[in-house]
Amino acid sequence: MESEVVVKARAAKMGAQELALVGTDTKNKALAYLADELERQSARIIEANHLDIAAARNNGLSEAMLDRLKLTEQRIHDMAAGVRQVIELSDPVGRCLEEWDRPNGLHICKVTVPLGVIAIIYESRPNVTVDAAALCVKSGNACVLRGGSEAIHSNTALVAVIKEALKAAGLNPDIVGLLENTDRALVKELLTLRQYIDLAIPRGGAGLIRMVVETATVPCVETGSGVCHVYVDKDADLDMAVRIIENAKVSRPSTCNAMETLLVHESVLAPLMKKLVPVMKQDCVEMRGDDLARSVDSAVLAAEEADWETEYNALVMSIRTVSSLEEALEHIRRYSTHHSEAIVTDNPETAEAFLRSVDSAAVYVNASTRFTDGFEFGFGAEIGISTQKLHVRGPMGLEALVSYKYVVRGQGQIR
Amino acid sequence: MESEVVVKARAAKMGAQELALVGTDTKNKALAYLADELERQSARIIEANHLDIAAARNNGLSEAMLDRLKLTEQRIHDMAAGVRQVIELSDPVGRCLEEWDRPNGLHICKVTVPLGVIAIIYESRPNVTVDAAALCVKSGNACVLRGGSEAIHSNTALVAVIKEALKAAGLNPDIVGLLENTDRALVKELLTLRQYIDLAIPRGGAGLIRMVVETATVPCVETGSGVCHVYVDKDADLDMAVRIIENAKVSRPSTCNAMETLLVHESVLAPLMKKLVPVMKQDCVEMRGDDLARSVDSAVLAAEEADWETEYNALVMSIRTVSSLEEALEHIRRYSTHHSEAIVTDNPETAEAFLRSVDSAAVYVNASTRFTDGFEFGFGAEIGISTQKLHVRGPMGLEALVSYKYVVRGQGQIR
Known part of the structure; x- marks a missing residue:
C-alpha cells in the first residue's frame, strides 16, 4: 500500500502542474477567501488548538513551548492579516x-516559473501552516506540510480552511497537503521523493x-541557525x-x-564594558567572557570553548577580546553560521574591510543584526532565512520560491 | 590519518577565502599564464596522456572512450583558447x-560573492580539468576536482600547469586541488564534507x-541528462x-x-514520415516507433516502453503519434528529463500553449533543441546544463558559480 506521503506528494505534483498556469487573480x-474564513472559523480553529494544548500539558511541554x-x-487575526499582505505582493511568476x-x-527570454512542490518541515508554531501555504500558493507552488505532532489538531483545522479556500477559487485542494501521520519515518520518505x-x-x-539536510536527497534550503557576532x-x-x-x-x-557573541577590540574593552555591563545587568543578560573581559568586570563568568559555537536563544552572551580586525575576522570565520555579523566603527576603511571579508548572508556596519528579516528588508514576506549560498541567501521572500525557464522563439x- | 580529500578540501577552503578578495586582474x-603554459608544455602533457591511453587500451576501453x-x-590548443575566452568574460564577483x-x-546592497569551494566530479575528458578550473578561478571559487581514474596521468599533468599558473600570479596553488586517489570511497567523503x-x-x-545526487549532503547541481522531445x-x-x-x-x-523522441500529430504523420524517413535513412538513424508510425513506414522498428525513457546518445530515435497537443504535453510530462523540448508549428496559439505548459529548462518554438548550450545562448562559457530548478537552470555560465550577500550600512x- 502506498504511504500517505506518496499519495499526498503525487497529488500535490498534479496540483502544481495546474497551479503553474493559473493567473494572479485566481x-x-x-x-482573500482564506483570510476571511480564518477569522470566520476562528472558534473552530481554537477548539482544535485546545486539544493540542491539553495534550502538550499532559506531555509536560514547557510554558515557552505552550506559548x-x-x-x-x-493570533488568528494576525495570520489573516499576514495572508492579506501576501495578496498585496506582486506575483513572482511569469516575469x-x-x-x-x-x-x-x-x-531568448528568461521567464520566472514556480519551483513545483515544496516540502516544509516545521515545529510547533501553527501559524507557519498558514504562512507557508499562502506564500506557496502566491508563488504558484504546491506544498506538502509536515508540522510537529504536538500541533496536529491545529494544523489539520487550518489546512481544512485552506482547502476550502482553494476550492472556492476553483483550485485543486491537493495543492496544499498536510501529513497527518507525524511518524518520523515518513519525513525521511518525503525528503527522498525526488x-x-x-x-x-x-x-x-x-x-x-x-x-533535514542530512536526510534529504531532494534539494533543500538550509534556514535559520544563527551564531551572530557584533x-x-x-x-x-x-x-x-x-x-x-x-x-x-x-x-x-x-x-x-x-547576537550571541560580542567581539571587542582590546583597546576599547575597558571603556565599553563600563558602559555595557550596567545595561546588560538591567536586562538580566548573563555574560560569559574570556580572561581579559573577566579581568575588567567580575560580573562576567568564564566562557568555555562551547560558548563560541552556541546559539543560546536566551539572555546569555559571550564576550571575546581581540587585538585586531584580523583576529575578529578569524573568530567569525571559525564560529559563524554565516547568518549575520555586524561591525561598529567610525573608520570607513575598517568597515569596508569587514564587509568585504565576512562571508555571511548579511553583513552590517553600525546597525543591529536583528534587521536580517524579510519584512525589515522590505520583501513583504519571509519564508525563512537561508544560511546557504545556493539558490537563495539571507531572508527569503516570494522570489526565493521561483525558478525560471528559457523560452526560445525561432x-x-x-x- | 586524514584522507587526501579532507586535506585538499580544507586547503581549498583556505584558498577560497583568499581568492574571494582577489581582483579581476590577478x-x-x-x-593568461595558464593558457600560455598549456601550449608551451604540450609535449609533457601529451606524454602523460600517452600513459592513460596505453592503460585504457590494456583495459579494453572502446574507441569512442579512447577518443x-x-x-x-x-586539443591542447583548444583548451588554451577556451581559457583565453574566459579571460574576456566580465568578472561575476562584486557586482x-x-x-x-x-x-x-x-x-542595503545585494552584492555577488563566490560560492566558496566547488567539487567537480567528472569522467574521462581531460579538457574538463582545465575548463572547470578556469571558470572557478575567474568566479573566485576554489575547486576540488575528481576526474576519472582512466585520465589520472593527464589530469595530474594539467593540474601541475594550473598550479604553476596560480603561483605565477601570486595566488595560493591549493585553490585548485585534484584528487589523485581515485578510489570511489573518497568521492563519497568529498560529497559529504559540508x-x-x-x-x-x-x-x-x-x-x-x-x-552524486544520492550521495551528496553538500548542495549539488544536477547536470546533463537529457531525454529531449520535438x-x-x-x-x-x-x-x-x-x-x-x-x-x-x-x-x-x-x-x-x-532529440531522443519525436512526437507527431496524427494528422501530419503520413506526410511528415514521407519527407523524414529518407533523410533519416541517409543519416543512418534507427527509428523505433509506435504502431501508427510503423504502419506508415516499414523502416520503423517497434518501440518498447523503455524507449520513451532512454537517452540513446546514439543515432537512434523514437517516434510517437499523438492526437492532440494535450497528449504531446502529457507524454513530455511523463518522460522528459526537463532539459529541452521543441514544438514545430505555425500556429501562434499552439506555440504559446506549449511554451507555457512545458516545464523544461529550455522550451523552443521552431528551433532545434541543440541550442541549449552556454555558448549558443551567448554566455561565453558553460560549466554544464542544469536540469534542476534550484539556483540555476539550463546552461550554466559564470553567473551560476556565484552567490550574493547583503551589505547593510547604517x-x-x-x-
Whole structure:
C-alpha cells in the first residue's frame, strides 16, 4: 500500500502542474477567501488548538513551548492579516528577467516559473501552516506540510480552511497537503521523493535543520541557525555600540538574528564594558567572557570553548577580546553560521574591510543584526532565512520560491 | 590519518577565502599564464596522456572512450583558447545586483560573492580539468576536482600547469586541488564534507549524476541528462520540421541536448514520415516507433516502453503519434528529463500553449533543441546544463558559480 506521503506528494505534483498556469487573480481570490474564513472559523480553529494544548500539558511541554503552540483570536487575526499582505505582493511568476536576440535570430527570454512542490518541515508554531501555504500558493507552488505532532489538531483545522479556500477559487485542494501521520519515518520518505518534491525547507531549531539536510536527497534550503557576532572596533562610537549590542541581544533573544557573541577590540574593552555591563545587568543578560573581559568586570563568568559555537536563544552572551580586525575576522570565520555579523566603527576603511571579508548572508556596519528579516528588508514576506549560498541567501521572500525557464522563439533555426 | 580529500578540501577552503578578495586582474593574469603554459608544455602533457591511453587500451576501453580521453596538440590548443575566452568574460564577483534604502535609513546592497569551494566530479575528458578550473578561478571559487581514474596521468599533468599558473600570479596553488586517489570511497567523503565543500557539480553520464545526487549532503547541481522531445504539430511547416528533427538528432547525438523522441500529430504523420524517413535513412538513424508510425513506414522498428525513457546518445530515435497537443504535453510530462523540448508549428496559439505548459529548462518554438548550450545562448562559457530548478537552470555560465550577500550600512539603527 502506498504511504500517505506518496499519495499526498503525487497529488500535490498534479496540483502544481495546474497551479503553474493559473493567473494572479485566481490565486489572490483563494488567499482573500482564506483570510476571511480564518477569522470566520476562528472558534473552530481554537477548539482544535485546545486539544493540542491539553495534550502538550499532559506531555509536560514547557510554558515557552505552550506559548508557541497556542492560538488565540488575536493570533488568528494576525495570520489573516499576514495572508492579506501576501495578496498585496506582486506575483513572482511569469516575469521576464532578461531577454535578448542571438545573431542567428533566436529570441531568448528568461521567464520566472514556480519551483513545483515544496516540502516544509516545521515545529510547533501553527501559524507557519498558514504562512507557508499562502506564500506557496502566491508563488504558484504546491506544498506538502509536515508540522510537529504536538500541533496536529491545529494544523489539520487550518489546512481544512485552506482547502476550502482553494476550492472556492476553483483550485485543486491537493495543492496544499498536510501529513497527518507525524511518524518520523515518513519525513525521511518525503525528503527522498525526488520525483515529486522540488524543494524542502526546514523551519525550526538546529536539530531539525541538520536532520533535514542530512536526510534529504531532494534539494533543500538550509534556514535559520544563527551564531551572530557584533564586533566593536577600536574606532567605534561606544554609546552606539552599547545600543546595538543591547538591541541585538535583548530585543528578541529567541530569534536566529540575535547576537550571541560580542567581539571587542582590546583597546576599547575597558571603556565599553563600563558602559555595557550596567545595561546588560538591567536586562538580566548573563555574560560569559574570556580572561581579559573577566579581568575588567567580575560580573562576567568564564566562557568555555562551547560558548563560541552556541546559539543560546536566551539572555546569555559571550564576550571575546581581540587585538585586531584580523583576529575578529578569524573568530567569525571559525564560529559563524554565516547568518549575520555586524561591525561598529567610525573608520570607513575598517568597515569596508569587514564587509568585504565576512562571508555571511548579511553583513552590517553600525546597525543591529536583528534587521536580517524579510519584512525589515522590505520583501513583504519571509519564508525563512537561508544560511546557504545556493539558490537563495539571507531572508527569503516570494522570489526565493521561483525558478525560471528559457523560452526560445525561432523561425526554423538549426545548429 | 586524514584522507587526501579532507586535506585538499580544507586547503581549498583556505584558498577560497583568499581568492574571494582577489581582483579581476590577478585572476586574469593566472589564466593568461595558464593558457600560455598549456601550449608551451604540450609535449609533457601529451606524454602523460600517452600513459592513460596505453592503460585504457590494456583495459579494453572502446574507441569512442579512447577518443574522449586522447589529447593532441590541437586539443591542447583548444583548451588554451577556451581559457583565453574566459579571460574576456566580465568578472561575476562584486557586482551590485540591487540596492535600496529603507525608511529607517539603512542602505542595503545585494552584492555577488563566490560560492566558496566547488567539487567537480567528472569522467574521462581531460579538457574538463582545465575548463572547470578556469571558470572557478575567474568566479573566485576554489575547486576540488575528481576526474576519472582512466585520465589520472593527464589530469595530474594539467593540474601541475594550473598550479604553476596560480603561483605565477601570486595566488595560493591549493585553490585548485585534484584528487589523485581515485578510489570511489573518497568521492563519497568529498560529497559529504559540508564544512569545506559549498557545491558539487557532476559532469558525465546519468549513472554518475545519480550517484552524486544520492550521495551528496553538500548542495549539488544536477547536470546533463537529457531525454529531449520535438513535437510536430498539425500546423507545422513539414520541411522546417524535417530540418529541425535532423539537426536535433544527427548533428551531435552524444550530447544531452540531442532529440531522443519525436512526437507527431496524427494528422501530419503520413506526410511528415514521407519527407523524414529518407533523410533519416541517409543519416543512418534507427527509428523505433509506435504502431501508427510503423504502419506508415516499414523502416520503423517497434518501440518498447523503455524507449520513451532512454537517452540513446546514439543515432537512434523514437517516434510517437499523438492526437492532440494535450497528449504531446502529457507524454513530455511523463518522460522528459526537463532539459529541452521543441514544438514545430505555425500556429501562434499552439506555440504559446506549449511554451507555457512545458516545464523544461529550455522550451523552443521552431528551433532545434541543440541550442541549449552556454555558448549558443551567448554566455561565453558553460560549466554544464542544469536540469534542476534550484539556483540555476539550463546552461550554466559564470553567473551560476556565484552567490550574493547583503551589505547593510547604517548609522546606529536598532530594531
